[in-house]
Amino acid sequence: MAHFLLFVSKIFVNKKGKLVNLKLLLCALGLAIAGAGTANATLITKHWGFEAQTSGPISHHKGYFSYQYNTETQDAELTAIDFALGDYVFSLDDVLFDIDSSFILLGGKINRINGVTPNTNDFYLLFLPGQGFASFHYTQAGWNAIDRVTPVVTELAGPPVTTNPDPVDVAEPGTLGLIGAGLAGLALATLRRRKAAA
Incomplete structure (x- = not known):
């Protein structure tokens, strides 16, 4: 040198x-x-569906969510959620999302991402893609209990949609x-x- x-x-x-x-x-x-x-980061969009049979006031739960993963920064962002507990419909503003190399965690913001308190409209979903482990917890207003079951989580049809965002200067x-x-x-x-x- x-x-x-x-x-x-x-x-x-x-x-x-x-x-x-x-x-x-x-x-x-x-x-x-x-x-x-100039390295082009790639955004990978993934879509997941989940269903659970529970013994609480709502016996069947079904929903889906989407997220984008940036391959350059390794950040992930929840982009869509379609899930409700009775009349309570969750939006992006009241759902938290986390992901790492092994798990995906989605949950209501009211009691943190991975906790539920009885008698509140809340849930969380934890699963390990490709490893067969999944857990769904839920409670709702007017019900002083928590139900924990194993849901069915499925990546929705089709390969991930890939787009190129603005180039990141590296x-x-x-x-x-x-x-x-x-x-x-x-x-x-x-x-x-x-x-x-x-």
């Missing part, structure tokens, strides 16, 4: 320690910055190296100039 920086400094600094080829240096830095790697190692070399050359030129003046 030191040899490379010395080589670059020779291009932009003459034997007297004066900065030369300034236009070339600025042009190289501009091209390096403009050419910073500096590639080569680009960073060019910028670093240019800045090192400038620093070296400044040091030589100071030594020559002393």
Whole structure:
């Protein structure tokens, strides 16, 4: 690396320690910055349906939800929910969502994402895609109990829909190296100039 920086400094600094080829240096830095790697993050949209038979006041539960997963940032966002407990219809504003490499968790916001308190309109659904584990808990206003059952969770028909959002600028190692070399050359030129003046 030191040899490379010395080589670059020779291009932009003459034997007297004066900065030369300034236009070339600025042009190289501009091209390096403009050419910073632009990585296209991919949003994967997935749709899941779930059904559960329970012994509470509502004997059959059915709903679905959708989420988008960003492959670049690894963030996930709930984009749709269609689920109700009797007359209480859940919206995106009162549902929490979490996902990691092994599980997906969806639940009412009223008692946190993974807890339910009797006599409130609340639920949570936890499942591990492809591993056969799923759990559905629910309660509702006017019912002082909680029902816990194993639901059927299914990824809805069709492959994930993939779209490309706005490109995310990600500096590639080569680009960073060019910028670093240019800045090192400038620093070296400044040091030589100071030594020559002393």
